[in-house]
Amino acid sequence: MEKKIFYAPVNHPRCGDDLEHPWKYAVPAYRVTPHVWNVGGQDDVCSYLFDTGEGLILIDTGYRSSLYLLIDRIHSIGYDPRDIKKILLSHWHWDHVNGCAALAALSGAQVWISKEDEVFHQRFKDDTSEMPMVDYTATNFYDDDKPITLGRFTIHTVLTPGHTPGATSFRWEDTDEVTGKTYRCAMHGGIGVGLMTPKMLERFGGKKEEALRFVKDCEEKLANWEVDIPVPSHLNQGNVLPNIPEDRSDYSVWVADYAWRESMLSRAQLVKEMYPEDYDL
Numbered sequence: 297m298e299k300k301i302f303y304a305p306v307n308h309p310r311c312g313d314d315l316e317h318p319w320k321y322a323v324p325a326y327r328v329t330p331h332v333w334n335v336g337g338q339d340d341v342c343s344y345l346f347d348t349g350e351g352l353i354l355i356d357t358g359y360r361s362s363l364y365l366l367i368d369r370i371h372s373i374g375y376d377p378r379d380i381k382k383i384l385l386s387h388w389h390w391d392h393v394n395g396c397a398a399l400a401a402l403s404g405a406q407v408w409i410s411k412e413d414e415v416f417h418q419r420f421k422d423d424t425s426e427m428p429m430v431d432y433t434a435t436n437f438y439d440d441d442k443p444i445t446l447g448r449f450t451i452h453t454v455l456t457p458g459h460t461p462g463a464t465s466f467r468w469e470d471t472d473e474v475t476g477k478t479y480r481c482a483m484h485g486g487i488g489v490g491l492m493t494p495k496m497l498e499r500f501g502g503k504k505e506e507a508l509r510f511v512k513d514c515e516e517k518l519a520n521w522e523v524d525i526p527v528p529s530h531l532n533q534g535n536v537l538p539n540i541p542e543d544r545s546d547y548s549v550w551v552a553d554y555a556w557r558e559s560m561l562s563r564a565q566l567v568k569e570m571y572p573e574d575y576d577l
């Protein structure tokens with residue numbers, strides 16, 4: 297498959313650096329797989345809306361200040377946020393969870409997170425030294441042996457510690473009824489390796505073993521997944537922004553069956569370079 301330049305990570309100013317002015321970073325809703333849209337509404341953290349045919353699932357909920365964009369994006373593609381049945385959180389950090397409480401109150405949705413990260417949610421929910429957390433109530437915890445099912449979707453969870461102790465990745469298949477083609481899709485729940493330096497692990501109560509586990513998981517397990525559409529949790533993980541197509545419903549631009557493996561291996565390499573004493577580099 298011809299390689300697409302947009303899967304190279306990039307740095308750009310983004311909503312998370314300027315939370316007072318989320319409208320400056322507004323991004324339309326766009327489709328990523330046949331029945332999944334990014335409705336995050338800004339150029340930083342993604343929120344994925346799954347149309348299961350029997351209600352909606354949302355992976356991650358963005359910032360508190362960008363919540364109005366998320367709700368607007370859901371409406372803009374013809375869905376109702378009150379139809380969200382399940383909210384799946386990739387990890388406990390503020391940029392993924394701060395819209396959760398309001399969305400759960402609006403929809404009555406279940407709120408899922410890993411047991412491991414719920415511990416950190418409880419530990420940091422009142423800590424205002426970093427980004428303020430908006431507290432929410434978890435109702436369900438992932439069991440990687442029991443996929444989450446609703447309507448057309450079966451979403452497999454995989455505990456992938458490193459970025460946080462309970463970061464959770466997601467895999468699913470999605471079929472385009474028009475072409476009959478089924479796509480294997482995956483989102484890693486925490487490939488921000490900056491949090492895996494010794495200093496950052498200490499700041500947030502992570503352990504070196506989790507960083508080393510991240511490397512092992514990426515190299516020995518995740519890189520071997522066959523993924524047609526790699527779904528980023530932040531737009532800058534794949535230079536997504538300039539590549540959103542004019543036709544927002546055209547998910548075909550995101551099909552890149554080489555990109556997942558490359559991404560997993562390159563992230564693992566970055567972490568290995570943080571711990572040279574543990575690896576032959």
Ligand SMILES: [Zn+2]
Nearest residue numbers: 387389459488
């Ligand atoms: Zn994070």
